[in-house]
Amino acid sequence: MDTTTALFYVFSAVLLLSAFRVITANSPVHSALFLVLSFFSASCIWMLLHAEFLAISLVLVYVGAVMVLFLFVVMMLDINIEVLKQGFWKHFPVAALVGVVIALEMAWVLQRGFNTSVVKPMEGPVGMPNTKLLGIELYTDYLYPLEIAAVLLLVAIISAIALTLRRRKDVRGQNPSEQVKAKKADRLRIVKMDAVREVASVPAAAPAADAAPKGKA
Template identity: 50%
Template sequence: MTFEQFIFYTLAAVAIISGFMMITVRNPVKAALWLVLAFVATAGIWITAQAEFLGLVLILVYVGAVMVLFLFVVMMLDINLTILKEGFTKYLPLGAMAAIAIFAMMYLVLGPEHFGTDVTGMPITQAADYSNTKAIAIPLYTTHVYAFILAAVLLLVGIVAAISLTLRRRSSTTVLYQDIDKQVKTLAVDRFRMVQMDSVVEKHIASKSEDDK
């Protein structure tokens, strides 16, 4: 076994164990952390396969942004763990059967007879100055540019739809709204009032004179 094969099998084992722990732990924060470890192991596998761009994007986007957002949302939600624990053993046989069926289908599609080295051959070793970022960008922005733009439009529509569904207008009696136009047209005389106040010394002298009387 070469060193590259050792790294590959180690990262694959870490990814499998992390995925299994993510779906078995009952604490949602720990599940999110196990998912982060699975992402990191998968990114390492992509880097060993000379797909550095995809590995770094997986770490920067999913681990650095998406999973941090998930952790904040999970920690801010008041999740009742007792209810989650009640249905775990109840649906465990059904979940095990579904997992076995999924693994069987994956083996039929991704088995050695379809993706083994005897079928695909050994991977091509690229030169040191090879840029997989350029290799991805050229067909993405030329051959598949329309699909790329369509995916961007769909994501934009999804964002607008999510904001529209969560937007709730409340009455002005319970929520204070900001009127930008009114704030811009506000004059200083409408907001400030000069008040003449006696100093502390004058108040002290006045109170002492009243006491003397």
């Protein structure tokens, strides 16, 4: 067994263990941290497969952005994990069976990709980095699918914003079109006033009368 194979088994074991701990950890913060460990392990496996671009993208996009956002959201919401995990072990056998079926289906579909005699390697000059080869392949042979995927993602972003845009009566909002149409005369009015104004004199208060009458001698 060479070093690459040994590292592959080590990172794969860490990946499987951390993925299992994501769904079994008692704290949602610990689950998010185990998910970060899973992404790092998957990135190391991509590096062993000489896919440097995918490895660094996995670290930058998921670990550096998505998981940090998830971690902050989980810490701010203070989720009661005990309520969410009620009946977890009751349904765990069914979930494990579904997971095994999905893993077998993925293995059956992806096993063709591990056959080096079928996969056509990317052609390019000797010594050219893998990232540059991927960029050339992506923006030449797969340019139209890339543009279609970009348009679909843009439509999905606009749809998500439109679905979450709700008018609430208890929140004050701003109308940008009305703000642009505003003029100085509508917002500012100059009023001339005297610099000094006489203050009316206030009469002194009369002394209070005795509440109780004086007794006779």
